[in-house]
Ligand SMILES: Nc1ncnc2c1ncn2[C@@H]1O[C@H](COP(=O)(O)OP(=O)(O)O)[C@@H](O)[C@H]1O
């Protein structure tokens with residue numbers, strides 16, 4: 001009997017192949033979009049962490065309030081000892097001081113007259129100490145377009161776009177005109193050692209990167225830094241661990257009114273990222289819900305139509321002496337097979353597509369020229385274990401639901417009624 | 425149950441009403457009737473007279489509104505779904521106007537299906553299926569699909585499917601309505617031979633003269649009532665169709 005039913009299932013494409021394709025397509029899309037969203041948002045958060053927020057960030061309370069303006073007059077002092085203290089208190093987490101600043105780049109000609117000029121946003125990180133984790137963290141080495149990484153003092157990397165605009169070649173000299181901590185004008189010559197492109201619109205439009213020590217000297221900020229970024233081990237974000245560290249650090253300063261007291265923020269406390277994270281959660285939840293719903297409706301209808309189409313066949317089977325319960329169970333068993341097969345195929349295809357995107361990436365740079373958010377220009381997917389379950393269960397569920405509903409229609413009808421429909 | 429001595433079907437005061445609009449429509453208005461084992465009988469009457477309704481009740485596909493229908497010792501109105509299915513499975517064969525073969529299965533598989541439901545062993549199934557296909561003259565088409573057969577051939581498969589389990593009664597509702605004269609005579613002759621050879625009871629619903637002339641008993645149904653019930657001594661079988 002089972003062989004008989006399987007034969008029927010395999011031969012009747014309306015019963016096997018078409019529902020299978022529908023389930024496969026639905027599950028593929030669900031899985032793929034889930035991975036894709038996970039990848040996009042995950043990358044955005046990751047890039048933000050690397051370039052702006054860290055997993056944690058220590059600044060003065062006053063600096064935190066105006067962080068967008070790089071208020072270096074409100075910078076932290078005694079940064080070396082503060083870093084050591086952080087390292088002791090939270091071993092495993094890496095603490096990296098950075099200075100952000102704005103400045104004017106002046107390119108002189110051979111007579112010392114201005115040849116070209118442009119404003120740039122500066123980032124000063126440690127580039128010379130042993131290991132220099134910041135170089136890897138910002139992927140500076142991978143982002144190098146021309147020239148080399150800074151090897152000695154007073155060397156500068158600038159974004160390739162800016163270099164082209166200013167007509168700068170690696171090896172040429174520029175003058176950085178900026179502001180010291182105390183509000184005085186600061187001028188310093190740097191050699192452009194190389195140009196970089198990060199694939200992040202906000203950085204690529206016009207950024208300069210210099211060594212932290214050079215910056216401290218140029219802007220007169222001894223042992224100071226605007227911010228100290230903390231990165232969890234493995235550089236992967238863990239909201240619970242991060243909250244624990246932040247509250248442990250902040251608790252002793254809770255009652256302190258001093259604007260210059262250090263203050264630690266989590267990634268999601270900064271620059272609207274908490275809304276972003278909540279939004280991501282909601283959005284991906286919503287998207288999956290919509291997909292699952294749409295797929296359920298399609299499959300349910302496919303199941304219903306399939307069931308209606310089979311009223312004739314079912315009528316004959318009942319007349320020959322098959323019981324309604326047997327017909328019903330056989331239909332459910334068929335849909336479980338079709339649903340499971342389609343879900344497996346769909347999950348496999350969806351994950352394969354997502355994996356392909358994860359490895360290859362999709363360049364959307366041309367659409368994102370104006371974005372000011374730190375955002376990667378290469379879209380990637382992130383394959384996660386949930387993605388598998390996510391498509392599989394609804395795929396199976398909606399197929400079975402579809403034929404369940406069709407089956408109930410058959411169950412509730414009088415046997416003779418099925419015959420009327422059969423004769424029509 | 426003692427099917428061999430008692431009637432195959434005994435209907436008394438049988439009334440069938442269908443709900444219709446706010447009231448109902450009465451399709452059978454008090455039928456008293458017995459069908460004995462081995463009969464080759466038919467319910468004859470114009471379209472809409474209630475023939476199909478009557479056959480469906482005898483076949484346990486539908487239930488009486490009033491009165492009783494006892495088929496092979498079972499009271500049709502009192503059977504559960506499962507018991508009704510069981511009765512059909514073991515004792516009743518159906519033949520329809522539109523053949524109603526299962527399109528995805530071969531001729532052989534269509535005929536085998538009732539035996540699968542009865543959980544007969546494979547060897548017994550094979551013998552019975554091949555025997556029946558020989559009876560209807562389709563031994564050379566066992567691998568064909570219904571879509572590859574003519575109408576007459578399809579109805580012959582349906583006859584084999586109804587007969588393969590050697591049921592107590594075969595119910596044939598307008599079996600010739602979609603067939604031409606030659607094919608009609610061919611399948612009627614086959615059924616007459618089966619009736620004589622296996623003693624299977626046949627009950628037709630028809631208004632087709634070609635069928636009526638083969639019947640040994642004609643039950644005339646008009647407007648839900650039996651208006652005439654005559655037994656023919658010598659059906660004009662030998663003259664027919666040659
Ligand atoms: N399920 C039903 N609901 C309502 N009326 C029905 C139903 N089945 C049959 N009838 C009515 O009962 C009458 C007899 O139908 P039927 O037994 O099919 O006649 P026949 O087979 O002799 O042509 C017809 O008038 C038909 O419209």
Ligand SMILES: [Mg+2]
Pocket residue numbers: 475476477597598629
């Ligand atoms: Mg009829």
